[in-house]
Amino acid sequence: LPNPGDYTTLELAGQPIMVIRDREGQLRAQSNVCLHRMSTLLEGSGNTRAIVCPYHAWTYNLDGRLRGAPAMTLNEAFCKDGQALPQVRCEEWLGWVMVTLNPDAPPVSETLAGVADLVGDYQMENYQQTFFETHRWDTNWKVLAENFMESYHLPVCHAGTIGGLSKLEEMVCPPGEEAFNYHWILKEPDFVLGNAHPTNTRLSGERRRTTFLLAIYPSLLITLTPGYFWYLSLHPHGVGQVEIRFGGGMAPEFVNDPEAQSHFNALKALLDDVNVEDRGCTEKVYNGLCSDMATPGHLSHLERPNYDFAQYLNARVNGG
Structure with a gap:
């Protein structure tokens, strides 16, 4: 604007x-x-x-x-x-x-100062949004949020798309902060859009292929890569439905590339396919948790952000 x-x-x-x-x-x-x-x-x-x-x-x-x-x-x-x-x-x-x-509410610049420290060199403010859509899925909003917060499911749920672009041993899940949690993964060098453009001089070393997944409490979910970003803004419609405001775009170097349109087409096609996979997984989870026989299991170390989110929700429910 x-x-x-x-x-x-x-x-x-x-x-x-x-x-x-x-x-x-x-x-x-x-x-x-x-x-x-x-x-x-x-x-x-x-x-x-x-x-x-x-x-x-x-x-x-x-x-x-x-x-x-x-x-x-x-x-x-x-x-x-x-x-x-x-x-x-x-x-x-x-x-x-x-x-x-x-x-x-305290200023966002204070509550999310840690995000700026974490990804400031990506200069997310200069990325250009290229699409925005709304969808409605038959799942609980927290199930979808939790799905975003861990990449443990990538090799299986996303076997047809991005599952082979990241390795479990290259995922890092630090403890979250009061207003957000996060983790990062290293993308394979042959995934062009997931890596920094050759003209990108802001990032060096492994930062040139590091993807951050930022979960801003309670319901803004941002994937930030050196080449593109996408986000989900979640708005519950009752217990079993969630409206998803879905958008994304590209880093300025890819926007200004002569092949910008083909980059965008490839990105949008990929994200659409990823969403189809995520929808299937999260709707299955919601159906399962509605069962009288459903009990949650132990978490992997790769699901540390899910634990942090549960602590956040518990504090809010109990007035913390």
């Missing part, structure tokens, strides 16, 4: 929200609900000079202040001055726009 008037819309915990760049260049998150008869205002993503309600044309400046309301002059109780869309906290972080309905 680099330009004034650029916007996108979303629902966060059932609340319609818009994120928009105002005339002064400030990125804002604000209610996407008209102050008149409560219609939603903007849809999808795009660019606009003003926010106009599609119901009665009440019009707002990009900063949310009410600018005009047709045929309201005979209502002596009405005054548009001082009326504005409720503002919602948002923060730009490593190229992401983080939005929260909690006014007391």
